[in-house]
Amino acid sequence: EFIATHKPLPIELHRLFKAIFELKDHEGAVAFLEAAIRHGQGRTWMYEVLPLEMKLAGRPDDDVERAMLSRSDFRTVDLSSMMLSAAYLVRFQQLPRELHLYRQASSLDPQRPEPYALGLRLAQQLNDAEAVKWAALGILNYVWTRNHDALHRQAENALLDLQQSLRRTGKTAEAEDVAAKLAEAKIRDMVILLRWQGDADLDLAVEEPNGAICSLHNQQSPAGGVFVHDGFGPDQKETFEQIVYPMAMSGTYRIKIQHVWGRVVAKRAVLTVIQHQGTAKPIVKTQTITLGDEETTVRVELENG
Numbered sequence: 001e002f003i004a005t006h007k008p009l010p011i012e013l014h015r016l017f018k019a020i021f022e023l024k025d026h027e028g029a030v031a032f033l034e035a036a037i038r039h040g041q042g043r044t045w046m047y048e049v050l051p052l053e054m055k056l057a058g059r060p061d062d063d064v065e066r067a068m069l070s071r072s073d074f075r076t077v078d079l080s081s082m083m084l085s086a087a088y089l090v091r092f093q094q095l096p097r098e099l100h101l102y103r104q105a106s107s108l109d110p111q112r113p114e115p116y117a118l119g120l121r122l123a124q125q126l127n128d129a130e131a132v133k134w135a136a137l138g139i140l141n142y143v144w145t146r147n148h149d150a151l152h153r154q155a156e157n158a159l160l161d162l163q164q165s166l167r168r169t170g171k172t173a174e175a176e177d178v179a180a181k182l183a184e185a186k187i188r189d190m191v192i193l194l195r196w197q198g199d200a201d202l203d204l205a206v207e208e209p210n211g212a213i214c215s216l217h218n219q220q221s222p223a224g225g226v227f228v229h230d231g232f233g234p235d236q237k238e239t240f241e242q243i244v245y246p247m248a249m250s251g252t253y254r255i256k257i258q259h260v261w262g263r264v265v266a267k268r269a270v271l272t273v274i275q276h277q278g279t280a281k282p283i284v285k286t287q288t289i290t291l292g293d294e295e296t297t298v299r300v301e302l303e304n305g
Contacts, residue, residue, distance in 0.1 A: 003035040010043060017049075026057035065094055083114060095122060099131055106138055111220065113143040117151060120158060132162050133178060140185035141246060144226040156182065187278040189224070189248035189305045192255060194289075195240045196269040199233035200262025202291075204241035209251025214243055224248045233262055250305040255298040259291045267291045273300055 008016065013036060020028045033050045036042055051067040086101035102119035106112065116138035123131035139155035159182045166175035194204045205215035206225055212218070214225030229242040257269065268288050275283040289296055 003032075003039050003041065007041065013041065013043065014045075017046075026053050029053040030057050030059070061094075065097060068094070086118070095126055099123060099126065099128065103131070103134060106134075110138070111142050113139070113145050113151070116143055116155075120155065124158060129162055129166070129174075132158055133181065136162075137181055137185045140182075144220075144228050144244065144246075148228065156186075183278070187276070188244055188246050188274070189276065190245040190253070190300075190302055191272075191274040191277050192243045192245075193240060193272045193274075194242070194257060194269055195272075197236060197239060197265040198263050200239075200264045201232035201260040202241065202264070202269060203256075203258040203260050204243060205256045205258075206243055207254040207256065209249055209253065245302075245305075248302055248305040250302055253300045253302060255300060257289055257291070257296040257298070259293075264291055271298060275302060276304070 017029065017032055020032055030050065030053050033046050033053065037046060037050075047067075051064050054064045054067055083101075083105055086098045086105070099119060099122045102115040102122070106115040106119070116135045119131065120135035120139065123135050136155035136158045139151050143151050143155075145151065159178055163175045163178045163182075166172075166178065192204065192206060194202060196202055203216065204227075205213055206221075207213055208221060208223035208225065210223055212222045214221035214223070214227055216227055216230050219227040224245050224247045226244050226246070227242075228244050229240060231238045231240045233239050255271065255273070257271070268290055270286060271289050272284065272286045274285075285300075287298070289298070
């Protein structure tokens, strides 16, 4: 009745709740929070505290879970809120529901790495074969963060372990399906690698068939390009730049190479273009690029992208 007939200031709501909380009256705390939310006086902290108080009050797990999920407004289909809710579920060991939210989040934005990376660990913990396939294949197809090499190795190892497990239990067909999907996930329509020696910086960019540019300043392009490494000297392990097209459109690509600063040994760089990497018939072309003051452009045709 009080909440229905009064509109306390936010700080007064906090003070009133604190008084109930200090009495360890968990049912009273739940009633207060639910009344405030129901009458349009909810605050962000209430959505955080409500499931904790419901748990302490001994409410059913289904009610606690609904309270946890209410902190996200799913009407807005907001990926960040969904990810936060998934992380929040860990505190209550609601792991299957957390995994479900990660899968929902990945469907909203397949190129976001977090749902796959977090989901893989969770799927392995739950021994959920289908979820392991989803997360590992998602990493191999879509995750191109700075540490993508390590993540890709983890994903591949997870799929290899899954294959062995399926074969041990006599599920040969399922194991073969995992092997086929792993091989398919490792296919790259085009990989562009520029290497050089010396204390210098070269810039690599690609103009795509649709006119878009994939470069350091536009690291994920509409045509499927991902700029995965920006290199510069003097450390020779770092003197390379790389753009990967896991799935690319067919057409003409113009590779642009610019000598930005520094001394390149012999004023030359090596450009390698691999098409259909991971298939039975990859196409590999390597050429030496003589560097000058002007930008160098190399034209490449991609078929069957």
